[in-house]
Amino acid sequence: MISVKHLAQALEDWAPLAFQADYDNSGLLVGDPSQAVTGVLVALDVTEEVILEAVEKGCNVVLTHHPIIFKGLKRLTGRTEVERCVMLALRHHVALYAAHTNLDSIEGGVSHALAERLGVSGLQILEPRNSSLFELTVFTPEAQAAEVAEGLFAAGAGKIGAYDECHFSVAGTGTFRPLEGAQPHTGKVGERSAVHELRQSFLVPAEARSAVQAALEACHPYEVVAHSWVAVENTRTDVGYGVVGELAQPMAWNDFVQHVKTTLGLTALRHSPVCRDQVQRVALCGGAGVDLLPLAIAQKADVYLTADITYHRYFEAKNALVMMDVGHWESEQFTIELLADYIRRKFPNFAVLTTTSVTNPMITI
Numbered sequence: 001m002i003s004v005k006h007l008a009q010a011l012e013d014w015a016p017l018a019f020q021a022d023y024d025n026s027g028l029l030v031g032d033p034s035q036a037v038t039g040v041l042v043a044l045d046v047t048e049e050v051i052l053e054a055v056e057k058g059c060n061v062v063l064t065h066h067p068i069i070f071k072g073l074k075r076l077t078g079r080t081e082v083e084r085c086v087m088l089a090l091r092h093h094v095a096l097y098a099a100h101t102n103l104d105s106i107e108g109g110v111s112h113a114l115a116e117r118l119g120v121s122g123l124q125i126l127e128p129r130n131s132s133l134f135e136l137t138v139f140t141p142e143a144q145a146a147e148v149a150e151g152l153f154a155a156g157a158g159k160i161g162a163y164d165e166c167h168f169s170v171a172g173t174g175t176f177r178p179l180e181g182a183q184p185h186t187g188k189v190g191e192r193s194a195v196h197e198l199r200q201s202f203l204v205p206a207e208a209r210s211a212v213q214a215a216l217e218a219c220h221p222y223e224v225v226a227h228s229w230v231a232v233e234n235t236r237t238d239v240g241y242g243v244v245g246e247l248a249q250p251m252a253w254n255d256f257v258q259h260v261k262t263t264l265g266l267t268a269l270r271h272s273p274v275c276r277d278q279v280q281r282v283a284l285c286g287g288a289g290v291d292l293l294p295l296a297i298a299q300k301a302d303v304y305l306t307a308d309i310t311y312h313r314y315f316e317a318k319n320a321l322v323m324m325d326v327g328h329w330e331s332e333q334f335t336i337e338l339l340a341d342y343i344r345r346k347f348p349n350f351a352v353l354t355t356t357s358v359t360n361p362m363i364t365i
């Protein structure tokens with residue numbers, strides 16, 4: 001039996017919740033984690049139609065990119081679309097799970113999926129993350145230091161880019177005095193002890209922090225483990241929003257526009273004044289990514305493709321590149337297959353379907 005909890009864990013191994021934006025609300029939003037999964041329906045948005053489609057098709061999980069609950073709920077009376085969706089899901093025992101900005105942030109995530117469809121390759125993350133690392137320092141008796149390092153490595157500490165098992169240690173002397181009620185690993189209650197210890201330091205990716213803390217408590221010999229967590233601002237090039245890369249061949253402007261329209265199934269799109277005859281270097285961000293424009297300019301992209309660009313923001317392109325708004329749903333539509341593919345590969349045990357309803361609330365003609 002695969003439970004909703006197993007499904008959530010598999011999703012979070014791939015798109016860790018630690019990568020979501022502060023304002024976001026990704027993860028399991030509605031439903032019993034212990035419920036057995038009968039099938040998963042994948043969509044971009046939760047709507048009443050999507051939940052009813054899931055029920056009709058025997059799926060008791062709706063997996064979406066956008067979280068249905070975003071700002072918190074203070075009542076459930078069916079006055080708003082959000083309240084009605086939550087009530088409907090509860091009534092039919094359908095779990096609602098969202099992978100939002102965490103899925104935007106991983107390699108192979110939302111923007112990568114869009115880039116792949118557009119034939120943009122050699123991708124780099126446009127806005128690499130600089131706050132998803134910690135340094136863990138722990139003081140360990142020399143005799144147990146190797147064992148503690150092994151335990152922490154196994155939990156994900158010391159993994160940096162294409163390297164793992166990274167750590168640094170330096171020897172010194174630690175002192176402590178166990179008080180009444182303590183059960184010290186070494187030393188006596190009421191007496192100060194001095195122990196040869198190693199001060200061990202590990203970089204820990206944010207997504208591994210809780211597993212590493214649990215491993216530390218499990219494998220360290222001390223009753224009270226002397227340790228500290230410090231947030232590190234180093235940049236991670238494997239996590240962040242948006243991507244930049246190249247088309248295999250330069251394309252004439254008109255051909256590029258047609259290529260985008262055909263690939264995304266668009267009847268229309270918006271762009272800033274055309275300042276390129278040809279396009280090869282393309283920056284893009286699925287969804288509302290206009291704040292990444294300066295990074296796209298710094299990357300010398302010919303085009304920055306995203307969505308939800310408002311009037312005044314178009315002035316900011318300033319002939320440095322062409323800004324293009326392809327629509328929010330349109331820029332994220334391939335996320336549905338991305339999520340479905342991942343779940344299908346992980347769990348052959350149940351059906352993973354993609355919604356037949358187009359949830360896009362913005363109609364362009």
Ligand SMILES: [Zn+2]
Nearest residue numbers: 287288328332
């Ligand atoms: Zn979105």
